[in-house]
Amino acid sequence: xxxxxxxxxxxxxxxxxxxxxxxxxxxxxxxxxxxxxxxxxxxxxxxxxxxxxxxxxxxxxxxxxxxxxxxxxxxxxxxxxxxxxxxxxxxxxxxxxxxxxxxxxxxxxxxxxxxxxxxxxxxxxxxxxxxxxxxxxxxxxxxxxxxx
Amino acid sequence: xxxxxxxxxxxxxxxxxxxxxxxxxxxxxxxxxxxxxxxxxxxxxxxxxxxxxxxxxxxxxxxxxxxxxxxxxxxxxxxxxxxxxxxxxxxxxxxxxxxxxxxxxxxxxxxxxxxxxxxxxxxxxxxxxxxxxxxxxxxxxxxxxxxxxxxxxxxxxxxxxxxxxxxxxxxxxxxxxxxxxxxxxxxxxxxxxxxxxxxxxxxxxxxxxxxxxxxxxxxxxxxxxxxxxxxxxxxxxxxxxxxxxxxxxxxxxxxxxxxxxxxxxxxxxxxxxxxxxxxxxxxxxxxxxxxxxxxxxxxxxxxxxxxxxxxxxxxx
Numbered sequence: 213x214x215x216x217x218x219x220x221x222x223x224x225x226x227x228x229x230x231x232x233x234x235x236x237x238x239x240x241x242x243x244x245x246x247x248x249x250x251x252x253x254x255x256x257x258x259x260x261x262x263x264x265x266x267x268x269x270x271x272x273x274x275x276x277x278x279x280x281x282x283x284x285x286x287x288x289x290x291x292x293x294x295x296x297x298x299x300x301x302x303x304x305x306x307x308x309x310x311x312x313x314x315x316x317x318x319x320x321x322x323x324x325x326x327x328x329x330x331x332x333x334x335x336x337x338x339x340x341x342x343x344x345x346x347x348x349x350x351x352x353x354x355x356x357x358x359x360x
Numbered sequence: 361x362x363x364x365x366x367x368x369x370x371x372x373x374x375x376x377x378x379x380x381x382x383x384x385x386x387x388x389x390x391x392x393x394x395x396x397x398x399x400x401x402x403x404x405x406x407x408x409x410x411x412x413x414x415x416x417x418x419x420x421x422x423x424x425x426x427x428x429x430x431x432x433x434x435x436x437x438x439x440x441x442x443x444x445x446x447x448x449x450x451x452x453x454x455x456x457x458x459x460x461x462x463x464x465x466x467x468x469x470x471x472x473x474x475x476x477x478x479x480x481x482x483x484x485x486x487x488x489x490x491x492x493x494x495x496x497x498x499x500x501x502x503x504x505x506x507x508x509x510x511x512x513x514x515x516x517x518x519x520x521x522x523x524x525x526x527x528x529x530x531x532x533x534x535x536x537x538x539x540x541x542x543x544x545x546x547x548x549x550x551x552x553x554x555x556x557x558x559x560x561x562x563x564x565x566x567x568x569x570x571x572x573x574x575x576x577x578x579x580x581x582x583x584x585x586x587x588x589x590x591x592x593x594x595x596x597x598x599x600x601x602x603x604x605x606x607x608x609x610x611x612x613x614x615x616x617x618x619x620x621x622x623x624x625x626x627x628x629x630x631x632x633x634x635x636x637x638x639x640x641x642x643x644x645x646x647x648x649x650x651x652x653x654x655x656x657x658x659x660x661x662x663x664x665x666x667x668x669x670x671x672x673x674x675x676x
């Protein structure tokens with residue numbers, strides 16, 4: 213909200229009753245200044261449509277040729293529950309409503325492959341990490357030599 | 361007619377007869393003068409309008425027949441079934457039928473009459489506005505137009521012509537003189553120009569489109585070299601806004617877009633952000649432009665290797 217001269221205009225407004233949201237194309241005019249951040253745009257939109265900023269999801273902001281104008285999209289859900297139901301996971305993660313699954317892609321795939329080998333409730337026992345190798349016992353021979 | 365006519369009619373008849381005799385006297389004098397002129401050959405109608413001549417002869421025959429009918433009536437003879445009446449009727453019809461032709465010939469007749477009286481065409485005659493190639497020829501005294509080289513030579517060959525060898529530059533064309541401009545007026549002029557530029561920038565036009573209610577003008581011109589790319593760009597934007605997705609840009613698209621915004625392709629004004637500081641009374645800073653131009657030049661256009669000019673795809 214520090215950009216006093218930025219103007220927000222909405223176009224192609226549509227109320228999507230199936231997904232319980234309002235969707236629109238947003239034009240931000242910011243002559244001579246850098247573009248607004250997504251949070252700032254969310255707050256401005258929330259004020260315009262008299263909702264809380266947490267049901268506003270904005271994405272796809274691109275700066276136009278020559279500067280001064282940015283165009284993107286915005287979705288305003290009726291409630292947060294509908295938002296959690298219908299929004300794609302990566303946007304929920306951006307808002308902090310969902311946490312990103314830890315581990316890497318490779319680890320996830322390996323875990324899945326290990327799960328395939330087991331049947332039933334044992335699937336849940338399959339660990340996500342690498343299998344811990346058991347410590348080899350140190351055996352002492354009568355001659356006193358050590359094998360590890 | 362045995363009964364006496366009433367008094368009023370008698371007096372009227374007397375006055376009419378008197379007028380008649382006067383008229384006859386005048387007419388006869390006119391006619392004798394006209395016949396004298398004709399006999400002398402002063403009136404040559406060979407090059408006149410034949411239409412008027414025909415009208416004259418028709419009128420003459422009409423008058424002759426009319427006089428005959430009048431004389432018959434005066435003598436108290438009957439005019440029923442007379443061949444003269446039929447001729448009169450025929451002539452009268454013909455004269456009435458040719459009256460519109462008279463209208464159409466009015467301009468020509470007026471022109472001829474004017475030439476006869478004043479000896480030249482009228483002021484607003486359209487014939488006066490015909491092209492005059494003679495006006496194209498130069499009317500300079502002395503040297504003709506083909507001596508332009510000589511003129512340049514004389515101008516350059518004698519530059520020192522002035523007071524006592526003071527150098528006078530050759531005056532070939534007029535040049536704007538701004539030596540009397542003070543620093544303030546110069547600053548004002550630059551500020552006014554910057555204001556004009558800022559007001560007509562694309563950002564201000566957007567705001568005007570939003571808040572003013574002047575009708576929107578759509579300029580439809582097609583640039584031959586950029587037709588296809590403009591059309592594809594418009595299609596892509598339309599798709600993106602309808603389905604609220606951002607289509608991925610291939611490396612080629614990115615390169616092409618980057619090349620569009622370099623200095624060598626479009627020039628500085630289009631790539632710079634609109635500087636609206638002039639609207640607040642501050643002169644635009646020249647240093648900022650140079651810095652951006654330097655950075656853009658450093659990026660430079662990358663050579664496109666491999667297949668170029670591939671049709672852009674929509675990766676859905």
